[in-house]
Amino acid sequence: MILQANSVSLIRANRHLVNKAKLHVDEGELVGLIGPNGAGKSSLLNLLAGLLPCDAGDVALTGENIATMNAARRSRLLAWVAQSGPVNWPLSVERIITLGRRPHMGPWQRLTAEDTHAIEGAITATDCESLRHQDATTLSGGERTRMLLARALAAQPRILLADEPVAALDLKHQLQTMRVLREFATGNRACVVVLHDLSLAARYCDRLYLMHEGKMVANGLPLEVLNRANLKDVYEVEVEFGGGDTPWIVPVREV
Amino acid sequence: MNQAQFIKADRRLVLCLLISVMVLFVLSLAIGRQPLPLFAAFSDWLRGDDSVHAIILSQIRIPRALIALIAGASLGLCGAAMQGLLRNPLASPGLVGSASGAAFFAVLVLYFGSGVVAHWVLPIAAMIGAMLATVLVYMMAGRDSSVTTLILAGVAINALATAGMSLLLNLAPSPFAVRELVLWTLGDITDRSMGDFWLMLPTTIAGWLLLIGVGGQLDALTLGERTAQSMGVQPGRLRWRVFIAVSLAVGAAVATVGMIGFIGLVVPHLLRPYVGHEPGRLLPASALGGAAMLLAADIGVRIIPTDVPLKVGVLTALVGAPFFLHLIVRSRREYL
Numbered sequence: 001m002i003l004q005a006n007s008v009s010l011i012r013a014n015r016h017l018v019n020k021a022k023l024h025v026d027e028g029e030l031v032g033l034i035g036p037n038g039a040g041k042s043s044l045l046n047l048l049a050g051l052l053p054c055d056a057g058d059v060a061l062t063g064e065n066i067a068t069m070n071a072a073r074r075s076r077l078l079a080w081v082a083q084s085g086p087v088n089w090p091l092s093v094e095r096i097i098t099l100g101r102r103p104h105m106g107p108w109q110r111l112t113a114e115d116t117h118a119i120e121g122a123i124t125a126t127d128c129e130s131l132r133h134q135d136a137t138t139l140s141g142g143e144r145t146r147m148l149l150a151r152a153l154a155a156q157p158r159i160l161l162a163d164e165p166v167a168a169l170d171l172k173h174q175l176q177t178m179r180v181l182r183e184f185a186t187g188n189r190a191c192v193v194v195l196h197d198l199s200l201a202a203r204y205c206d207r208l209y210l211m212h213e214g215k216m217v218a219n220g221l222p223l224e225v226l227n228r229a230n231l232k233d234v235y236e237v238e239v240e241f242g243g244g245d246t247p248w249i250v251p252v253r254e255v
Numbered sequence: 256m257n258q259a260q261f262i263k264a265d266r267r268l269v270l271c272l273l274i275s276v277m278v279l280f281v282l283s284l285a286i287g288r289q290p291l292p293l294f295a296a297f298s299d300w301l302r303g304d305d306s307v308h309a310i311i312l313s314q315i316r317i318p319r320a321l322i323a324l325i326a327g328a329s330l331g332l333c334g335a336a337m338q339g340l341l342r343n344p345l346a347s348p349g350l351v352g353s354a355s356g357a358a359f360f361a362v363l364v365l366y367f368g369s370g371v372v373a374h375w376v377l378p379i380a381a382m383i384g385a386m387l388a389t390v391l392v393y394m395m396a397g398r399d400s401s402v403t404t405l406i407l408a409g410v411a412i413n414a415l416a417t418a419g420m421s422l423l424l425n426l427a428p429s430p431f432a433v434r435e436l437v438l439w440t441l442g443d444i445t446d447r448s449m450g451d452f453w454l455m456l457p458t459t460i461a462g463w464l465l466l467i468g469v470g471g472q473l474d475a476l477t478l479g480e481r482t483a484q485s486m487g488v489q490p491g492r493l494r495w496r497v498f499i500a501v502s503l504a505v506g507a508a509v510a511t512v513g514m515i516g517f518i519g520l521v522v523p524h525l526l527r528p529y530v531g532h533e534p535g536r537l538l539p540a541s542a543l544g545g546a547a548m549l550l551a552a553d554i555g556v557r558i559i560p561t562d563v564p565l566k567v568g569v570l571t572a573l574v575g576a577p578f579f580l581h582l583i584v585r586s587r588r589e590y591l
Contacts, residue, residue: 044480049485051481051484051485062446071484071487071488071489072487074487075485075486075487076487078485079485079486080481080482080485082478082479082481082482085479085481085482087477087478087479088342088476088477088478089342089475089477089532089533089534090532091531091532091533092531095531095533096477096478097476099474099475099478099486100473100486102471102486102487102488103487105471110262148478148482149479155486162459209345227412
């Protein structure tokens with residue numbers, strides 16, 4: 001078990017954004033986190049990344065409590081991709097992706113062959129080659145998302161937490177990003193991804209967690225979690241299923 | 256560009272800046288009301304001959320040039336560090352009030368205890384003032400500060416410090432005291448001794464040392480505080496480190512030369528395109544650039560023929576304020 005949340009809660013202004021949520025991720029798993037807007041998915045991801053302290057419960061990363069873990073060590077094991085992260089200075093795309101190597105480098109150290117290899121691999125995987133020399137502040141939403149994912153991949157973490165990495169992408173890059181995450185989550189690595197597209201979730205993820213109003217309401221194999229009853233209760237829609245090997249789920253009417 | 260080319264480009268830039276600093280330093284020794292034959296003056300001084308030239312060199316020109324050098328470097332470096340920390344090209348020690356906070360506290364000490372208290376009280380008071388102003392602005396503007404909020408908070412703190420200084424000027428007992436206080440607010444490097452230099456040196460160096468190694472963390476902050484945190488940066492710690500460093504270095508500079516504005520704003524901005532806009536690489540370049548600019552300005556006030564000698568802070572403000580206007584107009588287009 002690489003990452004485990006033991007009944008974690010996040011309370012802000014007397015509201016439980018995350019309410020005693022339990023989650024675990026094994027090595028080689030691509031785990032999807034789904035739920036309607038405001039269900040607490042991003043908040044939970046922040047707790048899993050150790051970016052916010054839990055108000056109750058705890059998060060264990062490779063068996064160690066993430067709250068007391070050395071920040072440098074944590075940043076080598078875990079990478080987190082924000083939902084629509086800012087880019088404050090007009091650095092080139094390549095230099096932004098290079099920032100991903102920071103956890104592995106000393107303050108005065110130069111890039112080694114290993115660093116360059118990781119950076120080039122991340123650029124190829126996310127199709128950022130043509131953007132390489134562009135000013136990162138002028139990218140479109142989808143291009144920026146790919147660049148920020150490349151930054152996280154360049155860090156070569158054991159576990160990757162990605163917050164809606166396909167939300168702003170065109171169809172080709174949605175499939176490409178899901179494939180990259182799928183390929184990433186092999187061996188001793190794993191990935192947790194927040195998704196809104198239930199078809200992609202059903203098709204690519206090993207397991208799903210369904211959140212509603214801060215609570216974890218269902219978890220298990222994708223098609224077990226995505227049943228009509230759950231979707232009606234949580235998303236308040238009726239859906240059509242289909243596809244077989246490449247499942248699709250389409251909402252047809254509000255409840 | 257790959258890493259090797261970056262390192263090469265950085266070396267070239269730093270070398271260029273270093274050469275300009277050295278040239279300006281030598282010019283600063285040679286140029287003045289009395290042109291100084293440098294070789295003769297140096298050889299007299301080294302022989303221990305107390306010629307007029309040797310005395311002008313060792314007791315007037317050298318302290319003046321050294322103080323301009325390290326005060327300018329502090330202002331440039333701290334401007335670059337503040338801009339990196341707040342991720343805002345309009346941040347600088349002058350605009351966010353660190354400098355005026357330092358000046359107010361220094362004037363306070365001058366007013367109440369000039370000559371009575373020990374000489375090291377002045378720089379310490381200036382540092383506390385700088386720290387207080389910086390933290391207050393930060394508390395008002397918040398962590399995800401927009402350009403507008405930050406500038407407004409800076410205006411408020413500057414207004415407060417100026418009001419305090421005006422009050423002290425108003426209540427000053429003698430024309431002599433008024434003159435001394437006014438000199439502070441103008442910014443001036445004339446009539447400084449080696450004693451002043453040695454007094455400002457330790458805190459200045461302490462401030463610089465604190466900023467060593469923050470470059471990479473400022474780079475990570477480019478992606479926002481949260482992402483930087485996920486990359487191993489501890490934003491809270493970094494913030495205090497930069498605030499303390501700026502307070503030490505700017506406090507020491509202001510305590511010695513008064514308020515010299517706009518260097519911390521202009522220098523990082525001019526150099527940023529040459530370092531690929533990377534906040535970390537900007538730090539050393541800005542330190543050298545700041546030193547070069549203050550040395551140049553201090554030479555400028557000596558060669559501009561005015562009846563009453565110009566104060567160096569007046570000159571930097573005359574150049575810097577229009578530049579600031581230009582920046583605001585541009586950032587309005589980009590950010591607001």
